[in-house]
Amino acid sequence: MTNKLDMKKVKVALERKVAQTYEPVKPAMQFGFIHNNVDCIGCRACEIACKDKNGLPPGPRFRRVMYVEGGTYPDVFAYKVNMSCNHCAEPACLPTCPTGAIWKRSKDGIVDIDSSLCIGCRKCEASCPYGAPQWNPKEQIIQKCNMCVDEIDAGRKPYCVMACMMRVLDIGPIDKLWEGKFKTTAVGPNDETVRQVKNMANPELTKPSIAFVPHRKGKVKS
Amino acid sequence: MNIRFSIIGLITAALIPLISITAGCGKQSVPAPRTQEDIDSKSHFRATYDPLHFKPAIASATNEQCLACHREVLEERVRPVSPAGVNAHDTRAWYQQVSTYKGEQDTFHRRHLVTHMAKELMNLQCNTCHEGHDPREEAPGSSATGASQEDTGFTLRKQVNPEAICLKCHGQFPGWELMRLPGTWDETKHYFQNDCLTCHVSTRTHRHQVNYLKAEAIEAAAIAAKESGNGADVCLGCHGARAWYRIPYPYARNPWHEMPEGMPDWAKDRPVHSEPRFLKTEQKP
Numbered sequence A: 001m002t003n004k005l006d007m008k009k010v011k012v013a014l015e016r017k018v019a020q021t022y023e024p025v026k027p028a029m030q031f032g033f034i035h036n037n038v039d040c041i042g043c044r045a046c047e048i049a050c051k052d053k054n055g056l057p058p059g060p061r062f063r064r065v066m067y068v069e070g071g072t073y074p075d076v077f078a079y080k081v082n083m084s085c086n087h088c089a090e091p092a093c094l095p096t097c098p099t100g101a102i103w104k105r106s107k108d109g110i111v112d113i114d115s116s117l118c119i120g121c122r123k124c125e126a127s128c129p130y131g132a133p134q135w136n137p138k139e140q141i142i143q144k145c146n147m148c149v150d151e152i153d154a155g156r157k158p159y160c161v162m163a164c165m166m167r168v169l170d171i172g173p174i175d176k177l178w179e180g181k182f183k184t185t186a187v188g189p190n191d192e193t194v195r196q197v198k199n200m201a202n203p204e205l206t207k208p209s210i211a212f213v214p215h216r217k218g219k220v221k222s
Numbered sequence B: 001m002n003i004r005f006s007i008i009g010l011i012t013a014a015l016i017p018l019i020s021i022t023a024g025c026g027k028q029s030v031p032a033p034r035t036q037e038d039i040d041s042k043s044h045f046r047a048t049y050d051p052l053h054f055k056p057a058i059a060s061a062t063n064e065q066c067l068a069c070h071r072e073v074l075e076e077r078v079r080p081v082s083p084a085g086v087n088a089h090d091t092r093a094w095y096q097q098v099s100t101y102k103g104e105q106d107t108f109h110r111r112h113l114v115t116h117m118a119k120e121l122m123n124l125q126c127n128t129c130h131e132g133h134d135p136r137e138e139a140p141g142s143s144a145t146g147a148s149q150e151d152t153g154f155t156l157r158k159q160v161n162p163e164a165i166c167l168k169c170h171g172q173f174p175g176w177e178l179m180r181l182p183g184t185w186d187e188t189k190h191y192f193q194n195d196c197l198t199c200h201v202s203t204r205t206h207r208h209q210v211n212y213l214k215a216e217a218i219e220a221a222a223i224a225a226k227e228s229g230n231g232a233d234v235c236l237g238c239h240g241a242r243a244w245y246r247i248p249y250p251y252a253r254n255p256w257h258e259m260p261e262g263m264p265d266w267a268k269d270r271p272v273h274s275e276p277r278f279l280k281t282e283q284k285p
Helices: A007-019 A045-054 A123-127 A149-153 A159-163 A174-179 B002-024 B036-041 B044-048 B063-069 B108-113 B116-121 B185-192 B215-228 B232-236
Strands: A031-036 A064-072 A075-083 A102-104 A111-113 A134-136 A141-143 A169-173 A210-213
Touching (some): A031 A075, A045 A159, A159 A169, A169 A174, A174 A210, B116 B215, B185 B232
Antiparallel strands (some): A031 A169, A102 A111
């Protein structure tokens, strides 16, 4: 039996909350994805596994494998960049949500969403520098990757990671992934990991929790 | 056989506009206005490769041209009730706290183009933010669109470059150290009666002189806010109080003729002028 809400109190609390300056959650540990841009063959099994798990209609793609190909013969190149939600340390989507549908878990830093609270204003979609929140035109709501929190809580890895036949997509504590201290099949013995690849928005905007093994043509000059 | 013909048809449909893109490179040609008949007769595939989506034509695209096909961005409204029963009317977003905002919750594009605040203070066009795209995978340089990999008009998974556009009005407060404040604005605002114009009535008085903003209306709103006691809240609406991002935008210095010569410390490593496409007609050389 739920108590009847005092709507006056709710309104006062809501105004206090909205007027506050946003301070991002500092999780005990931050999970993040790692993707090897060079060894990925672009089969999109991760995309399909994600859509299957989340029951997504045509349109929204939580995970997206982007084919980057170019150059002039003989200097041609092809590599893949694979991104879903980057579960940012300081997510832009979170404070923009007027209904509090988005939150960041304090234990592992996963940015989760309860789309049943979404009114479809699409602010989170616009504010995310990495295109993670996805518009579901049928439901008129935003949905996004939550790193399969149910799988994480059950001690398993997300569907996209489990579906990767090349084993180039993985998750782990992001600090260790950036330092190269986390054992994963996504990183080869001579590979180095980076936080940003070419054409990706500046990580300083929201500090995304993602690591890449970059292609030589995808490296960002520092 | 039919499949083969339809594939040939698709390839031809893709190539014709691509040829016109190549032919148009460097000419800054403006595509002819489209009639409803043109739009209705286009297949989705042909429309995707319309030259209007690419540089250089996109730079001169009008809102009417964009909205002829993309009219849903203004037609769609927020859901009155979320799937779980949250009433949109009972929720408040950050922007609704600013005294210059009037009205209910609204969608992102409508708030930037047609709502009261957008019309009063802004002059945003579709191509203020949208500088081009890649119909294949949203990565510059990944298909035969003419965009090089160095193109920064859009970024991976985004049709815009957030650092170049969104950050202008959704970044952090631009540096209390630069303004020689004793602390952050939250810590020190009471020294200034929570009013930016306490100092900025005589400092940096030529503000917002770009073609995507209505400078006079913004000044009037700031003065009205000062008189009504809302003070800094109007300025901070775009300058950090409700920032999406964790860094400030490095605004161009834009010196005017009475300003002392030489580059002040705060403006080092910053552009001297706003981007040429945002300069007002009278500012352009």
